[in-house]
Amino acid sequence: MEKVTLLIMLFDLLLGLGLLWLAWQLLESRNLFKAVVLFVAFGLLMALAWVRLDAPDVALAEAAIGAGLTGALLMAALAKLPSRDKSEPLADEKGHWLLRLALLLVAAGLGYVVHSLPESAPGLSAEIANNLASSGVNNPVTAVLLNFRGYDTLLELMVLMLALLGVWSLGIERSTREEPVGPVLTTLVQFLTPLLILVAAYLLWAGADAPGGAFQAGAVLAAAMVLLLLAGWPLQGLLTGVALRLMLVAGPATFVALAGLTLLDAQLLAYPPQHAGKLILLLEVAATLSIAVTLAALFLGYRPRTNKEPG
């Protein structure tokens, strides 16, 4: 038994040190592509760290977003940057001592906060376990995210919308020349896309009883769309105008409508227990759709042209 504990400690130590070292390397890197690859590797190790912290829900989200979307998003962004001479400094070197001082202060503050944390806090898990029966789901994480603190999730959906508004304000579609797609990529995408859609549905459904839910499912669905876009499917041509906007607001709109209804009845987002399960499922389906389309639209990096706008 003793040896097992030691091995677990060694594993965790190696994982923690590896993460710190990776973070340092990727921040230090002058080569942006190298930094992107290191960041993808960082996400991988971070998912393992969440597993070790007993948070499989977060590990799932990290895997879906870190492994699938962040890498693709950063690669696409990197491709749009004008190539830069490597020897050129990234920023004004003179301001660096001020930056270091500020970072030192932040680090000291964080250290103080961690140090002053209570040794053992009871937390809210007992209270959640007591009220789980009335939440409509069996997974405590889903119960917190969509029932007990549903407004957090509502605001998170709004944050995603704001991010997309920011990207759309940068401009509309520019014509880009792409290389023709080979048979291998086409086959790969044809295999993966239906599986990705299936797994997204599975994660959405599993979220009621086990780790999973709208964010993970949405991210997987978005990965499917990103793959299709990369393989030259003209998704941006199919999803334009009103259809696109409806899908983007489906999640937030359902949430807001439900918030309004519950506000009239009793309290903000307090569902009647007998309908809670169905309402949560409805919210999750709408949110999954919106999250997926928003993330895919973020990957596109520009506002798709509507039919009325000239080419």
Next chain:
Amino acid sequence: MSASDYLSVALLITGAVFFLAGTVGLLRFPDLYTRLHALTKADNVGLGLMIAGLALQAESWAVVGKLLLIWGLVLLAGAGVAHLIASGALKQGVRPWKK
């Protein structure tokens, strides 16, 4: 320990050896094209052996199915991606290593 346990141990350890071979290949092979072998051969076999070892310990057939699905997906992605990276590099003019 039962016979299937011993088989699991053997499969897991052999799998680990293949992963080690993959890492050595990634670090020591002379060029991109040879290093692709580490990805598509060594590690995929290593993962297959580990999955076989774990499948022997699985509590249900559903778990065995999920494990096999995972292996199939890794094989598919590994083969597809290795081809794409290699043909991309060849087009860009990265020359294969010659002794």
Next chain:
Amino acid sequence: MDMLYLGVAFFLLLNLLAGLWRVLRGPSAADRMLASQLFGTTAVAILLLLAERFATPALRDVALLFALLAAVTAVAFVRRIGSSHERQ
């Protein structure tokens, strides 16, 4: 068996960290991408071992996601960047 699952997982983590040298070293962008692809396979194996050791089936779903999404970043690399970013 417990000891073995953990031992092999630890060994794989060492392998993964050793492979980072290739990401740091390059020399070409394709080399770095290839190494990160390799980490995905290793992470899948680690997750499956931990799922068995700690009896947490949800970890198999995490491994499934890694296996499913392994290709996305690499396809983005091939289609958007290629090896043109830095030549060997």
